[in-house]
Amino acid sequence: MTPLEILGAAINGTPAPRIPIFCNLLDQGPKLLGMPARDYFSQGEYVAEAQLKLLERYGHDNVWSLHYVGKEAELLGCNDILFADDGVPNVADFVIKHLDDIAKLEVPADITRHPAWQAVADCMSVLRREVGNTHPICAYITASTTLPSMLMGMDKWMELFLLGPFDLRDELLRKCSDFVQQHIAALRAVGANVLVYSTPFGSPQFVSKKMIESLVLPWMKRDLQGGATDDLVYYCGMSPFNEVIDMVFDELSIKTFYISPLADLPEAKRLIDTRGLTCGVIDDIKMIHWTPEQTREEVKRILDIGKPGGHFLFGTGVVSLAVPEANIRAMLDAAHLYGSLR
Template structure:
């Protein structure tokens, strides 16, 4: 059974030799390749090289073309900042008024920073073919609205100008779908879909301002033959049941959420989830033995579930090779220990 087959078995709830290992690597992959973060985030060839090197060195089951959340914002014309050793970000809000929104035009996903991510996907897919699950990356419309308007401004817009908030979300949803489909065309099997800012809002606001747009994106990806991983880091305890209705095939679970409670929600929904190793306590600050023990705990709790082993979010660059190798080998070791 190869890595892609193993991941699909977990998603579909069919037997597999072990649970898949599915880390999110950004700073870790960049660090191990020995390039600056600016190089990693601005050249799709370097993004792909870093991910493929990590795959070769550590042997996990899925690679992800993720570097930062500001591809779409950049292609809409935002003034961008490209730090040498950190993720790109916009210098200020692109949209403050209805007039600002009306001045924007739907960008071509075949140009600019969106095209650079598709290049990374294409190179990764070409290198691994169907041996490994290949993920592109998008951010969901709610997250993109927080990028385009800036986080605090969009949060206030939901209260003060909800009609405009929906106008922004409607405009961005079509662009997010364009971006997703361009990465599927480049060879991605699945889109990682970030919506981290959604962890900051109430279930009521999530159902109004985030979930309907997530559902549209997931449906468009499915209609095009792809899959979606919903990635909302943070404490999503109050959102779990609603999140499970968005239509994604895979759900990321951060370490702040009780594993068993989330497992019960996802089991009832008949969907696959991954998590929820604490990237700091269980990886960065852990010994190999401590990391293995926590991995075994998650694997045992999810023994009857559709499950992939994963950190709750990104693996810190300073995590030792010994600990990360232990994490990657944990599902096989767990099976052998039984």
């Protein structure tokens, strides 16, 4: 079976030789190709080449079209991204500096015509041609309630989100949600088959469950209105969200959950059961300091919890450049060994 078929089997609960194994290697590309980060991210073909080389090197299941999260801010007018050769690119200049700028913010009528989209389209073209029929191609979508943090900074967004003026907050959320709807459609059109819907505001660790239900959830529903949810993954960064799993099933119909390593994994598996796919995630920050043996033991622990009953995927967060090569290999070797279903 291909990795894409193995993923489908895990979702549907049908026989497969092993569980799916996701390893999210996003920051390793520039070093792998021996080029500065700014040059690497300037061409989508470079990102695709690195993803394919990493896939060949490590033997996991998924590739990524994501360049950096700030790409979404670029599509909404950000003109300055800070590139670092030992870290993650980030927004260097906010689109919204004053509340008056919210009225001036314009969502492009067609984001695929924006110059910043071209690198994404070029990356997806290569990935679709090379592995589109065999492997999960992951794309990243920032939810409307989180996207403003990239446009104005988290501190100012939290103030506006919680304290208002609420008419301006809702105007910004409406524009962001319009963008998210476009973004989802555009990524699907170029070949993404796993859409990671990133919604830290959907975790009770970030805002209260009551606020999620009354304020955040309606905007998530608007983001996703009118579209299928079979290819969506509910992701709150590394924040736990077991308390809202039933709500997400009922209100959003998302069935794949990327569980935080800080969450109670047995509880998450019990809550999701066979209704959807539980993704057990290793703590790749701790992996920086673990030995290969400690890494293997943690993989086994996660799989001992998740594998019984099926409907399970093993995954990572975003693997830091500081994680030793030996630990990445130990993790993936153990995932293949202990994830076997034969």
